[in-house]
Amino acid sequence: MAIEYKNLLENLIHELTIINSMIKQSADVLSKGTKGKIDHAAIVHHSEVIVENSYLFSTQLDIVSYELNPKYIEDVENFGRRNLYGKFYKTILYFRRIAKKKNVKISISGDVKSLIDAKPVIDTLPMLILDNAVKYSPSGSEIDIEFYEDESEVQVTVSNIGPYVSPKERKRIFERSFKSEESIKLKLPGLGLGLSFLKFICDIHHAAVSVSCSDKTCKINDIIYAEFKLTLTFPKNRPVQVSVR
Amino acid sequence: MFSFRRKYQLDDLTAIVNTTKTDRASVQIAVIDDKTFPLLEDLRRHQYNITFFHDIERLSSLTDFDIIVTDIRGVGKHLGSNLEGAHLIEEVKKLFPNKYLVAYSASRFDATMNIYFSMCDRQMKKDADISEWVTLLDRAIQHLHDPLFQWEKTRQLLLSKKFSSAYISKLEKAYAKTIIKRNNKYLQRELEANTAWSEKPIAKVAVESITTFAAKFIAEIISAG
Numbered sequence: 193m194a195i196e197y198k199n200l201l202e203n204l205i206h207e208l209t210i211i212n213s214m215i216k217q218s219a220d221v222l223s224k225g226t227k228g229k230i231d232h233a234a235i236v237h238h239s240e241v242i243v244e245n246s247y248l249f250s251t252q253l254d255i256v257s258y259e260l261n262p263k264y265i266e267d268v269e270n271f272g273r274r275n276l277y278g279k280f281y282k283t284i285l286y287f288r289r290i291a292k293k294k295n296v297k298i299s300i301s302g303d304v305k306s307l308i309d310a311k312p313v314i315d316t317l318p319m320l321i322l323d324n325a326v327k328y329s330p331s332g333s334e335i336d337i338e339f340y341e342d343e344s345e346v347q348v349t350v351s352n353i354g355p356y357v358s359p360k361e362r363k364r365i366f367e368r369s370f371k372s373e374e375s376i377k378l379k380l381p382g383l384g385l386g387l388s389f390l391k392f393i394c395d396i397h398h399a400a401v402s403v404s405c406s407d408k409t410c411k412i413n414d415i416i417y418a419e420f421k422l423t424l425t426f427p428k429n430r431p432v433q434v435s436v437r
Numbered sequence: 438m439f440s441f442r443r444k445y446q447l448d449d450l451t452a453i454v455n456t457t458k459t460d461r462a463s464v465q466i467a468v469i470d471d472k473t474f475p476l477l478e479d480l481r482r483h484q485y486n487i488t489f490f491h492d493i494e495r496l497s498s499l500t501d502f503d504i505i506v507t508d509i510r511g512v513g514k515h516l517g518s519n520l521e522g523a524h525l526i527e528e529v530k531k532l533f534p535n536k537y538l539v540a541y542s543a544s545r546f547d548a549t550m551n552i553y554f555s556m557c558d559r560q561m562k563k564d565a566d567i568s569e570w571v572t573l574l575d576r577a578i579q580h581l582h583d584p585l586f587q588w589e590k591t592r593q594l595l596l597s598k599k600f601s602s603a604y605i606s607k608l609e610k611a612y613a614k615t616i617i618k619r620n621n622k623y624l625q626r627e628l629e630a631n632t633a634w635s636e637k638p639i640a641k642v643a644v645e646s647i648t649t650f651a652a653k654f655i656a657e658i659i660s661a662g
Binding site: 254 | 547555558562
Protein backbone atom coordinates (compact mmCIF):
# COMPACT_ATOMS: atom_id res chain seq x y z
CA MET A 193 0.00 0.00 0.00
CA ALA A 194 2.88 2.37 0.82
CA ILE A 195 4.26 1.93 -2.72
CA GLU A 196 0.81 2.63 -4.14
CA TYR A 197 0.59 5.90 -2.16
CA LYS A 198 4.12 6.82 -3.24
CA ASN A 199 3.18 6.27 -6.91
CA LEU A 200 -0.01 8.25 -6.44
CA LEU A 201 1.88 11.12 -4.85
CA GLU A 202 4.64 11.09 -7.45
CA ASN A 203 2.10 11.10 -10.28
CA LEU A 204 0.15 13.93 -8.63
CA ILE A 205 3.29 16.01 -8.21
CA HIS A 206 4.21 15.36 -11.84
CA GLU A 207 0.77 16.29 -13.21
CA LEU A 208 0.34 19.33 -10.98
CA THR A 209 3.81 20.61 -11.80
CA ILE A 210 3.00 20.54 -15.53
CA ILE A 211 -0.37 22.22 -14.99
CA ASN A 212 1.12 24.80 -12.66
CA SER A 213 3.88 25.66 -15.12
CA MET A 214 1.19 26.43 -17.74
CA ILE A 215 -0.67 28.62 -15.24
CA LYS A 216 2.55 30.38 -14.23
CA GLN A 217 3.59 31.11 -17.80
CA SER A 218 0.27 32.73 -18.62
CA ALA A 219 0.09 34.55 -15.29
CA ASP A 220 3.59 35.95 -15.93
CA VAL A 221 2.56 37.23 -19.36
CA LEU A 222 -0.58 38.80 -17.88
CA SER A 223 1.28 40.48 -15.04
CA LYS A 224 3.65 42.05 -17.58
CA GLY A 225 0.56 43.10 -19.52
CA THR A 226 -0.44 45.40 -16.70
CA LYS A 227 2.44 47.60 -17.86
CA GLY A 228 0.72 48.03 -21.20
CA LYS A 229 2.78 45.55 -23.22
CA ILE A 230 0.03 43.10 -24.08
CA ASP A 231 -2.91 43.28 -26.49
CA HIS A 232 -6.51 42.29 -25.81
CA ALA A 233 -6.36 38.98 -27.72
CA ALA A 234 -3.34 37.87 -25.71
CA ILE A 235 -5.11 38.78 -22.45
CA VAL A 236 -8.09 36.62 -23.47
CA HIS A 237 -5.79 33.77 -24.57
CA HIS A 238 -3.75 33.67 -21.36
CA SER A 239 -6.81 34.08 -19.13
CA GLU A 240 -8.35 31.06 -20.85
CA VAL A 241 -5.16 29.06 -20.43
CA ILE A 242 -5.28 29.79 -16.70
CA VAL A 243 -8.95 28.79 -16.44
CA GLU A 244 -8.62 25.53 -18.38
CA ASN A 245 -5.52 24.49 -16.45
CA SER A 246 -7.09 25.28 -13.11
CA TYR A 247 -9.97 22.94 -14.07
CA LEU A 248 -7.42 20.25 -14.93
CA PHE A 249 -5.78 20.93 -11.57
CA SER A 250 -9.13 20.29 -9.83
CA THR A 251 -9.63 17.05 -11.76
CA GLN A 252 -6.27 15.76 -10.58
CA LEU A 253 -7.18 16.61 -6.99
CA ASP A 254 -10.55 14.89 -7.44
CA ILE A 255 -8.91 11.68 -8.63
CA VAL A 256 -6.47 11.61 -5.74
CA SER A 257 -9.17 12.46 -3.18
CA TYR A 258 -11.23 9.58 -4.54
CA GLU A 259 -8.25 7.23 -4.44
CA LEU A 260 -7.65 8.08 -0.79
CA ASN A 261 -11.29 8.20 0.28
CA PRO A 262 -13.74 6.58 -2.19
CA LYS A 263 -16.43 6.46 0.50
CA TYR A 264 -16.78 10.25 0.36
CA ILE A 265 -18.46 10.10 -3.02
CA GLU A 266 -20.49 7.02 -2.17
CA ASP A 267 -21.68 8.03 1.29
CA VAL A 268 -21.44 11.80 1.53
CA GLU A 269 -22.23 13.41 -1.82
CA ASN A 270 -25.94 13.96 -2.45
CA PHE A 271 -27.83 13.27 -5.64
CA GLY A 272 -29.32 16.26 -7.44
CA ARG A 273 -30.65 17.05 -10.94
CA ARG A 274 -27.74 17.77 -13.29
CA ASN A 275 -27.30 18.53 -16.96
CA LEU A 276 -24.73 16.12 -18.41
CA TYR A 277 -24.77 17.74 -21.86
CA GLY A 278 -24.12 21.14 -20.28
CA LYS A 279 -21.16 19.75 -18.34
CA PHE A 280 -19.63 18.34 -21.55
CA TYR A 281 -20.31 21.51 -23.49
CA LYS A 282 -18.61 23.67 -20.86
CA THR A 283 -15.62 21.32 -20.65
CA ILE A 284 -15.16 21.34 -24.43
CA LEU A 285 -14.83 25.11 -24.35
CA TYR A 286 -11.90 24.70 -21.97
CA PHE A 287 -10.39 21.79 -23.89
CA ARG A 288 -10.51 23.22 -27.38
CA ARG A 289 -7.24 25.11 -26.91
CA ILE A 290 -5.39 22.05 -25.57
CA ALA A 291 -6.80 19.98 -28.43
CA LYS A 292 -5.89 22.64 -30.98
CA LYS A 293 -2.31 22.55 -29.80
CA LYS A 294 -2.31 18.86 -30.75
CA ASN A 295 -4.22 19.61 -33.96
CA VAL A 296 -7.21 17.61 -32.72
CA LYS A 297 -10.79 18.77 -33.36
CA ILE A 298 -13.61 18.27 -30.86
CA SER A 299 -17.26 18.31 -31.90
CA ILE A 300 -20.46 17.77 -29.94
CA SER A 301 -23.92 16.98 -31.28
CA GLY A 302 -27.42 16.12 -30.05
CA ASP A 303 -28.30 18.96 -27.68
CA VAL A 304 -29.87 16.98 -24.83
CA LYS A 305 -31.44 19.31 -22.28
CA SER A 306 -32.83 16.63 -19.95
CA LEU A 307 -31.43 16.45 -16.46
CA ILE A 308 -30.25 13.28 -14.77
CA ASP A 309 -30.04 12.27 -11.11
CA ALA A 310 -26.36 12.67 -10.35
CA LYS A 311 -23.84 13.43 -7.65
CA PRO A 312 -21.47 16.43 -7.92
CA VAL A 313 -18.65 14.06 -8.96
CA ILE A 314 -20.36 13.85 -12.36
CA ASP A 315 -18.72 17.23 -13.12
CA THR A 316 -15.38 15.42 -13.30
CA LEU A 317 -16.58 12.99 -15.98
CA PRO A 318 -16.20 15.17 -19.12
CA MET A 319 -12.78 16.29 -17.92
CA LEU A 320 -11.66 12.67 -17.40
CA ILE A 321 -12.95 11.57 -20.82
CA LEU A 322 -11.65 14.52 -22.80
CA ASP A 323 -8.27 14.54 -21.06
CA ASN A 324 -7.85 10.88 -22.06
CA ALA A 325 -9.21 11.33 -25.58
CA VAL A 326 -7.02 14.36 -26.35
CA LYS A 327 -3.98 12.72 -24.79
CA TYR A 328 -4.25 9.60 -26.98
CA SER A 329 -5.58 11.11 -30.24
CA PRO A 330 -2.99 11.50 -32.99
CA SER A 331 -2.45 14.87 -34.62
CA GLY A 332 -5.03 15.73 -37.29
CA SER A 333 -7.76 13.49 -35.86
CA GLU A 334 -11.20 14.29 -34.43
CA ILE A 335 -13.06 13.60 -31.22
CA ASP A 336 -16.83 13.24 -31.67
CA ILE A 337 -19.19 13.50 -28.74
CA GLU A 338 -22.73 12.43 -29.54
CA PHE A 339 -25.66 12.78 -27.19
CA TYR A 340 -28.89 10.88 -27.48
CA GLU A 341 -31.87 10.53 -25.18
CA ASP A 342 -35.08 8.59 -24.90
CA GLU A 343 -37.77 8.70 -22.23
CA SER A 344 -35.69 7.15 -19.51
CA GLU A 345 -32.03 7.49 -20.44
CA VAL A 346 -29.35 9.90 -21.59
CA GLN A 347 -26.59 8.37 -23.67
CA VAL A 348 -23.25 9.87 -24.61
CA THR A 349 -20.83 8.28 -27.05
CA VAL A 350 -17.30 9.60 -27.39
CA SER A 351 -15.42 8.42 -30.51
CA ASN A 352 -11.81 9.14 -31.32
CA ILE A 353 -8.79 7.55 -32.93
CA GLY A 354 -6.61 6.06 -30.23
CA PRO A 355 -4.07 3.29 -29.59
CA TYR A 356 -5.60 -0.08 -30.53
CA VAL A 357 -7.20 -2.01 -27.68
CA SER A 358 -7.55 -5.75 -28.30
CA PRO A 359 -10.76 -7.61 -27.32
CA LYS A 360 -8.87 -9.21 -24.43
CA GLU A 361 -7.61 -5.82 -23.23
CA ARG A 362 -11.08 -4.28 -23.50
CA LYS A 363 -12.24 -6.57 -20.70
CA ARG A 364 -9.59 -5.12 -18.41
CA ILE A 365 -9.72 -1.50 -19.52
CA PHE A 366 -11.51 -0.25 -16.38
CA GLU A 367 -9.08 -1.95 -14.03
CA ARG A 368 -6.88 0.32 -11.95
CA SER A 369 -3.49 1.03 -13.53
CA PHE A 370 -4.33 -0.93 -16.67
CA LYS A 371 -2.89 0.31 -19.95
CA SER A 372 -3.17 -1.39 -23.34
CA GLU A 373 -0.04 -2.64 -25.10
CA GLU A 374 -0.22 0.07 -27.77
CA SER A 375 -0.87 2.91 -25.30
CA ILE A 376 2.18 1.87 -23.24
CA LYS A 377 4.31 2.43 -26.36
CA LEU A 378 3.31 6.11 -26.33
CA LYS A 379 5.14 6.49 -22.99
CA LEU A 380 2.70 9.10 -21.74
CA PRO A 381 2.71 9.96 -18.03
CA GLY A 382 -0.13 8.84 -15.79
CA LEU A 383 -1.03 5.93 -13.55
CA GLY A 384 -3.97 4.67 -15.59
CA LEU A 385 -6.49 5.63 -12.91
CA GLY A 386 -8.78 7.77 -15.07
CA LEU A 387 -10.89 5.00 -16.57
CA SER A 388 -11.25 3.10 -13.29
CA PHE A 389 -12.47 6.34 -11.69
CA LEU A 390 -14.84 6.79 -14.64
CA LYS A 391 -16.23 3.27 -14.11
CA PHE A 392 -16.71 3.99 -10.41
CA ILE A 393 -18.64 7.19 -11.24
CA CYS A 394 -20.84 5.23 -13.67
CA ASP A 395 -21.46 2.46 -11.14
CA ILE A 396 -22.67 4.79 -8.40
CA HIS A 397 -25.05 6.37 -10.93
CA HIS A 398 -26.33 2.98 -12.15
CA ALA A 399 -25.01 3.94 -15.58
CA ALA A 400 -23.90 1.41 -18.18
CA VAL A 401 -20.46 1.92 -19.67
CA SER A 402 -18.99 0.09 -22.62
CA VAL A 403 -16.03 0.39 -24.97
CA SER A 404 -15.50 -0.79 -28.49
CA CYS A 405 -12.49 -0.62 -30.76
CA SER A 406 -12.58 -1.05 -34.52
CA ASP A 407 -10.57 -3.81 -36.18
CA LYS A 408 -9.66 -1.43 -39.01
CA THR A 409 -6.29 -0.17 -37.90
CA CYS A 410 -3.53 2.10 -39.10
CA LYS A 411 0.05 2.61 -37.99
CA ILE A 412 1.54 5.94 -36.94
CA ASN A 413 5.12 6.00 -35.65
CA ASP A 414 5.00 2.23 -35.12
CA ILE A 415 1.90 2.47 -32.93
CA ILE A 416 -1.29 0.76 -34.07
CA TYR A 417 -4.31 3.07 -33.97
CA ALA A 418 -8.02 2.34 -34.39
CA GLU A 419 -11.36 4.05 -33.80
CA PHE A 420 -12.19 3.84 -30.10
CA LYS A 421 -15.72 4.36 -28.77
CA LEU A 422 -16.77 4.91 -25.21
CA THR A 423 -20.50 4.81 -24.51
CA LEU A 424 -22.13 5.86 -21.24
CA THR A 425 -25.85 5.39 -20.63
CA PHE A 426 -27.31 7.18 -17.63
CA PRO A 427 -30.80 6.64 -16.28
CA LYS A 428 -32.59 9.98 -16.05
CA ASN A 429 -33.99 8.96 -12.69
CA ARG A 430 -32.15 7.03 -10.06
CA PRO A 431 -33.67 3.59 -9.40
CA VAL A 432 -36.00 3.84 -6.39
CA GLN A 433 -34.23 2.81 -3.19
CA VAL A 434 -35.97 0.72 -0.56
CA SER A 435 -36.98 3.22 2.08
CA VAL A 436 -36.58 2.72 5.82
CA ARG A 437 -40.09 4.07 6.31
CA MET B 438 -67.09 0.91 10.38
CA PHE B 439 -66.69 3.80 8.01
CA SER B 440 -64.99 6.98 9.05
CA PHE B 441 -65.55 10.27 7.32
CA ARG B 442 -62.64 11.95 9.10
CA ARG B 443 -60.08 13.20 6.69
CA LYS B 444 -56.63 11.68 7.00
CA TYR B 445 -53.84 14.19 6.60
CA GLN B 446 -50.79 12.95 4.79
CA LEU B 447 -47.46 14.36 3.77
CA ASP B 448 -48.35 13.89 0.09
CA ASP B 449 -51.06 16.53 0.55
CA LEU B 450 -48.33 19.12 1.07
CA THR B 451 -47.09 18.81 -2.49
CA ALA B 452 -50.27 20.56 -3.58
CA ILE B 453 -49.51 23.55 -1.41
CA VAL B 454 -47.46 25.97 -3.34
CA ASN B 455 -45.73 28.56 -1.34
CA THR B 456 -46.33 31.61 -3.44
CA THR B 457 -44.16 33.76 -1.24
CA LYS B 458 -41.09 34.49 -3.25
CA THR B 459 -37.97 34.32 -1.19
CA ASP B 460 -35.37 36.65 -2.54
CA ARG B 461 -31.69 36.04 -1.95
CA ALA B 462 -31.22 39.14 0.18
CA SER B 463 -33.85 38.10 2.73
CA VAL B 464 -32.00 34.91 3.69
CA GLN B 465 -29.20 35.34 6.21
CA ILE B 466 -26.09 33.37 5.37
CA ALA B 467 -23.09 32.89 7.67
CA VAL B 468 -19.77 31.88 6.15
CA ILE B 469 -17.09 30.68 8.58
CA ASP B 470 -13.50 30.29 7.41
CA ASP B 471 -10.26 31.04 9.23
CA LYS B 472 -8.66 31.99 5.91
CA THR B 473 -10.29 34.01 3.14
CA PHE B 474 -13.41 33.08 1.22
CA PRO B 475 -12.38 34.16 -2.30
CA LEU B 476 -15.89 34.33 -3.74
CA LEU B 477 -17.35 36.42 -0.92
CA GLU B 478 -17.64 39.66 -2.86
CA ASP B 479 -18.80 37.89 -6.03
CA LEU B 480 -21.59 36.21 -4.08
CA ARG B 481 -22.56 39.48 -2.41
CA ARG B 482 -22.78 41.03 -5.88
CA HIS B 483 -25.24 38.21 -6.67
CA GLN B 484 -27.43 39.68 -3.87
CA TYR B 485 -26.75 37.01 -1.25
CA ASN B 486 -26.87 38.39 2.27
CA ILE B 487 -23.60 37.02 3.66
CA THR B 488 -21.90 37.69 6.96
CA PHE B 489 -18.33 36.46 7.09
CA PHE B 490 -16.70 35.14 10.27
CA HIS B 491 -13.10 34.01 10.70
CA ASP B 492 -14.42 31.94 13.59
CA ILE B 493 -17.21 32.09 16.13
CA GLU B 494 -16.79 32.38 19.88
CA ARG B 495 -20.18 30.95 20.80
CA LEU B 496 -22.79 28.97 18.93
CA SER B 497 -25.47 31.51 19.83
CA SER B 498 -23.91 33.93 17.33
CA LEU B 499 -25.41 31.70 14.62
CA THR B 500 -28.99 31.90 15.93
CA ASP B 501 -30.21 34.41 13.35
CA PHE B 502 -28.71 32.74 10.29
CA ASP B 503 -30.73 30.50 7.98
CA ILE B 504 -27.80 29.00 6.06
CA ILE B 505 -24.44 28.22 7.62
CA VAL B 506 -21.48 27.59 5.35
CA THR B 507 -18.39 26.41 7.19
CA ASP B 508 -14.94 25.10 6.51
CA ILE B 509 -14.25 21.80 8.21
CA ARG B 510 -10.77 22.75 9.39
CA GLY B 511 -9.32 25.77 11.18
CA VAL B 512 -12.62 27.00 12.66
CA GLY B 513 -14.54 26.23 15.86
CA LYS B 514 -11.34 26.62 17.86
CA HIS B 515 -13.10 28.47 20.68
CA LEU B 516 -15.34 25.46 21.22
CA GLY B 517 -12.36 23.55 22.58
CA SER B 518 -12.37 20.46 20.40
CA ASN B 519 -9.47 19.35 18.25
CA LEU B 520 -12.06 18.32 15.65
CA GLU B 521 -12.38 22.05 14.83
CA GLY B 522 -14.99 22.65 12.09
CA ALA B 523 -16.20 19.07 12.32
CA HIS B 524 -17.11 19.68 15.97
CA LEU B 525 -18.77 22.96 15.02
CA ILE B 526 -20.92 21.09 12.49
CA GLU B 527 -21.89 18.50 15.08
CA GLU B 528 -22.93 21.19 17.58
CA VAL B 529 -24.84 23.30 15.04
CA LYS B 530 -26.71 20.16 14.04
CA LYS B 531 -27.67 19.52 17.66
CA LEU B 532 -28.73 23.08 18.50
CA PHE B 533 -30.21 24.18 15.17
CA PRO B 534 -31.31 21.02 13.34
CA ASN B 535 -33.38 22.88 10.76
CA LYS B 536 -30.72 25.31 9.65
CA TYR B 537 -29.25 24.58 6.25
CA LEU B 538 -25.70 23.46 6.78
CA VAL B 539 -23.02 23.45 4.09
CA ALA B 540 -19.52 22.10 4.69
CA TYR B 541 -16.79 23.03 2.30
CA SER B 542 -13.32 21.72 2.44
CA ALA B 543 -10.19 20.57 0.73
CA SER B 544 -10.18 17.55 3.07
CA ARG B 545 -12.38 15.22 1.06
CA PHE B 546 -9.49 12.77 1.04
CA ASP B 547 -9.76 12.31 4.81
CA ALA B 548 -12.15 9.45 5.55
CA THR B 549 -12.41 10.38 9.25
CA MET B 550 -14.29 13.51 8.17
CA ASN B 551 -16.96 11.65 6.15
CA ILE B 552 -19.33 11.40 9.08
CA TYR B 553 -19.24 15.18 9.63
CA PHE B 554 -19.71 15.94 5.95
CA SER B 555 -22.70 13.59 6.03
CA MET B 556 -24.34 15.63 8.80
CA CYS B 557 -24.57 18.59 6.43
CA ASP B 558 -27.28 19.28 3.90
CA ARG B 559 -24.71 19.91 1.20
CA GLN B 560 -20.97 19.66 0.71
CA MET B 561 -18.81 21.79 -1.51
CA LYS B 562 -15.29 21.53 -2.82
CA LYS B 563 -12.99 24.32 -1.72
CA ASP B 564 -12.19 25.13 -5.35
CA ALA B 565 -15.82 25.32 -6.52
CA ASP B 566 -16.56 28.14 -8.95
CA ILE B 567 -19.14 30.92 -8.72
CA SER B 568 -21.80 29.10 -10.76
CA GLU B 569 -21.56 26.06 -8.47
CA TRP B 570 -22.00 28.27 -5.40
CA VAL B 571 -24.94 30.13 -6.93
CA THR B 572 -26.65 26.82 -7.79
CA LEU B 573 -26.04 25.51 -4.29
CA LEU B 574 -27.21 28.63 -2.46
CA ASP B 575 -30.34 29.03 -4.62
CA ARG B 576 -31.24 25.41 -3.93
CA ALA B 577 -30.58 25.95 -0.22
CA ILE B 578 -32.94 28.95 -0.19
CA GLN B 579 -35.57 26.85 -1.95
CA HIS B 580 -35.14 24.00 0.56
CA LEU B 581 -35.40 26.37 3.52
CA HIS B 582 -38.98 27.07 2.43
CA ASP B 583 -39.88 23.55 1.41
CA PRO B 584 -42.10 21.82 4.01
CA LEU B 585 -41.30 18.37 2.59
CA PHE B 586 -37.56 18.93 2.79
CA GLN B 587 -37.82 20.26 6.32
CA TRP B 588 -39.93 17.33 7.45
CA GLU B 589 -37.51 14.82 5.90
CA LYS B 590 -34.66 16.30 7.93
CA THR B 591 -36.68 15.99 11.12
CA ARG B 592 -37.78 12.45 10.24
CA GLN B 593 -34.19 11.34 9.64
CA LEU B 594 -33.14 12.78 12.98
CA LEU B 595 -36.00 11.07 14.84
CA LEU B 596 -35.14 7.78 13.16
CA SER B 597 -31.51 8.14 14.19
CA LYS B 598 -32.68 8.74 17.78
CA LYS B 599 -34.63 5.47 17.65
CA PHE B 600 -38.13 6.92 17.81
CA SER B 601 -40.72 4.34 16.76
CA SER B 602 -42.04 4.53 13.22
CA ALA B 603 -45.56 4.66 14.73
CA TYR B 604 -44.68 7.83 16.64
CA ILE B 605 -42.94 9.40 13.63
CA SER B 606 -45.96 8.62 11.49
CA LYS B 607 -48.26 10.24 14.08
CA LEU B 608 -46.06 13.33 14.16
CA GLU B 609 -45.96 13.41 10.36
CA LYS B 610 -49.76 13.46 10.18
CA ALA B 611 -49.89 16.25 12.78
CA TYR B 612 -47.35 18.21 10.72
CA ALA B 613 -49.33 17.75 7.51
CA LYS B 614 -52.56 18.71 9.28
CA THR B 615 -50.91 21.76 10.83
CA ILE B 616 -49.90 23.09 7.43
CA ILE B 617 -53.05 22.12 5.54
CA LYS B 618 -55.36 23.56 8.21
CA ARG B 619 -52.94 26.42 8.78
CA ASN B 620 -53.08 25.92 12.51
CA ASN B 621 -50.05 25.09 14.59
CA LYS B 622 -52.04 23.55 17.45
CA TYR B 623 -51.89 20.01 16.03
CA LEU B 624 -48.13 19.87 16.03
CA GLN B 625 -47.92 21.75 19.30
CA ARG B 626 -50.21 19.18 20.89
CA GLU B 627 -47.92 16.33 19.85
CA LEU B 628 -44.91 18.18 21.14
CA GLU B 629 -46.51 18.67 24.55
CA ALA B 630 -47.94 15.15 24.74
CA ASN B 631 -44.58 13.42 24.45
CA THR B 632 -43.10 12.68 27.84
CA ALA B 633 -39.89 11.10 26.63
CA TRP B 634 -38.21 14.34 25.54
CA SER B 635 -35.97 14.59 28.60
CA GLU B 636 -34.20 11.42 27.45
CA LYS B 637 -33.79 12.70 23.91
CA PRO B 638 -33.13 16.45 24.08
CA ILE B 639 -31.76 16.67 20.52
CA ALA B 640 -34.96 15.19 19.13
CA LYS B 641 -36.95 17.67 21.21
CA VAL B 642 -35.02 20.56 19.64
CA ALA B 643 -35.70 19.07 16.20
CA VAL B 644 -39.45 18.83 16.79
CA GLU B 645 -39.52 22.33 18.28
CA SER B 646 -37.68 23.56 15.20
CA ILE B 647 -40.10 21.93 12.78
CA THR B 648 -42.98 23.40 14.81
CA THR B 649 -41.41 26.85 14.49
CA PHE B 650 -40.85 26.24 10.77
CA ALA B 651 -44.51 25.22 10.32
CA ALA B 652 -45.70 28.39 12.10
CA LYS B 653 -43.46 30.57 9.91
CA PHE B 654 -44.49 28.74 6.75
CA ILE B 655 -48.19 29.13 7.59
CA ALA B 656 -47.66 32.85 8.17
CA GLU B 657 -45.97 33.12 4.78
CA ILE B 658 -48.70 31.34 2.84
CA ILE B 659 -51.39 33.35 4.63
CA SER B 660 -49.66 36.64 3.86
CA ALA B 661 -49.15 35.55 0.24
CA GLY B 662 -52.90 34.98 0.02
